[in-house]
Amino acid sequence: MRIHFIAIGGAAMHNLALALHHKGYKVSGSDDVIFEPSKSRLEAVGLLPNEFGWFPEKITREIDAVILGMHAKKDNPELAKAHELGLKIYSYPEFLYEQSKYKTRVVIGGSHGKTTITSMILHVLKYHNIEVDYMVGAQLEGFDTMVHLTEENDFIVLEGDEYLSSPIDMRPKFHLYKPNIALLSGIAWDHINVFPTYDNYVEQFKIFVDSIVNGGIIVYNEEDEGVKKVVLSSENPIRKHPYNTPEYRVENGTTLLYTPEGDMPIEVFGKHNLNNLEGAKWICQHMGVDEADFYEGIATFKGASKRLEKIKENNDSVIYKDFAHSPSKVLATTQAVKEQFPHRKLVACLELHTYSSLNAEFLKEYEGTLINADVAIVFYSPEALKIKKLTQIDKEQISASFNKEGLIIYTDPKEFKDFLFDLNLKNVSLLLMSSGNYGGLDFNEVRNLIN
Structure with a gap:
């Protein structure tokens, strides 16, 4: 072709x-x-x-x-x-469906966690030499591309994005895949430029659940009330399989997962990532991987690119960068780092970079999201507001929206960089959250902040 x-x-x-x-x-x-x-x-x-x-x-x-x-x-x-x-003109998801309509389609959806869950599944399958087709939204260690398509593989694992399909197809991508097996991790309002109300956003997930083929399976996070309501209210004749965060504990900076074989140290951490892990486990089991084999494979999973990605670490300091930008992700990520290193000061830096995060009406969704930070910094560029043709916001609006005592706000990239490089990082966890780069910050230079 x-x-x-x-x-x-x-x-x-x-x-x-x-x-x-x-x-x-x-x-x-x-x-x-x-x-x-x-x-x-x-x-x-x-x-x-x-x-x-x-x-x-x-x-x-x-x-x-x-x-x-x-x-x-x-x-x-x-x-x-x-x-x-x-x-014949296809959108990206339409063409993926055409390539997979005779395969068993496994689709991972949700406002947050979908890249990590998809990555966990693919990591475990690769560990056990199980060949599948796939599409995932991050570059994974050990994988050459983010998309792999064959004629012979029986399964395809797809990250199910709720954003629009193409300039001439305004349907969310995950409406087009028609999964046989699906997962729904969480619902937290995002993409305000496309879905102007929370109800309108939730409706997209209802359509997703209803798009699962008859007799298919939905694995869902029952700790998320929005997810639970959407799945349980669906009249689609599918099997509904709930999951919860598994038991774990943190000991000396290491997360130990409780398993039937005993406590198992894992590379990822944070309640949200343990919740993601449980969802991935059940999807793998529905794909024929038993529980013991899943645990064996997941023990070596270090995370998806830009998801709590460790930049540098020494005996008493660590620097992470994370793609977190939506309110739910900011809260979960800061909570995870504080829980992993409870005796260290957490310095959390967030760049408001996306259309939603820079929207004056949406800002209030960030209230309380930096509560776990000992030092909280928000960076945004007034120039980005002009480019996105948004109403200008000021520091007072941001401060009121986050409702975080002592919040530090920067709009100048040099001032923010100077702040970072003046930090004493002894006994500190530094967390940099952004889908951008803080106006040109070189993350390779950030590595030099600690020896």
């Missing part, structure tokens, strides 16, 4: 392009800008466009399908040419 990607450079899109190239498809693509690591990875296999921009002449009748990325606009000239020629 000949496949053309409109906006080939995106994190998800370039991984799908690589997967199809490895599968033997003839792949081409365009984009107006491509950043690293996508650029080098596409170039290595000859898929990097010769020049950036949109070229309608690339779209011919010889193309079997076009895959349209979210980065493209509705008026994209290549998209217009594809419409004109009557070519």
Whole structure:
């Protein structure tokens, strides 16, 4: 098949392009800008466009399908040419479904934890040499790409994102996969630019549960009241399997998981990650991995990229970075680090970077999320507000929304960096939470904060 990607450079899109190239498809693509690591990875296999921009002449009748990325606009000239020629146009999730409609589809959904749970499942399966197709939203240790597609594998494991499918398909991605086995980890309002109310957001998860095929399975976190309500109210004829956070304890900075074989030290930590682990365990069991084998495999799991990723550690200090930006993630992540190192001072830095986090109306959702931090810092860029065409917010609004005594707020990248590099990190846990980089912070330099 000949496949053309409109906006080939995106994190998800370039991984799908690589997967199809490895599968033997003839792949081409365009984009107006491509950043690293996508650029080098596409170039290595000859898929990097010769020049950036949109070229309608690339779209011919010889193309079997076009895959349209979210980065493209509705008026994209290549998209217009594809419409004109009557070519089949897929969104990213639509094409994944086409590739997997004769497989058993395992879809991991939820406002938080889905990347980690998917990563845990794939880690355990790889540990036991169980081959599956997959799509996950982070680069995993031991995996070459974030997407892997074959003809022969029976299972495909998909991270089920609730964000929109493409510029011309406003359905959430996870509505299109039609899972045989699904997991729902949590519901916490996010993506306010697309789902303006909490009820509207929750409705997307109801549709997800109802999209599970008849006789399928939903594994769900019954500690989350929103999840529990959505799953139990569904009339879809599926099996419903609840899970809870397993028992564990923290001893000298190590988390020990209680198992039938005794206490087992694990690399990940925090109540939210133990909850994720339990969900992953039940999914693996539904895929044929028994409990003992799951524990053996998960013991070596160190976490997904940018999810409580350790930057540097010595005997009395540690630095983590985390993708946490939504309120529920900020609360869970800070709580996890404080629980793991209760006798150290926790310095928690949060960058407000996403559309939702910079929205004046949404800010109140952050109340209490930094309660576990001994020193709490919020960074945001007024320039980002202009770029996203949002109403300007000020430090007083942020301070009132977080309701955290002693909250420090920075808007200048240099001032924030100076603050970091003046810190005495003896007996300190430093946590950097952001989906950005604090206005240009070099995380390799941050490593030098401790010896």
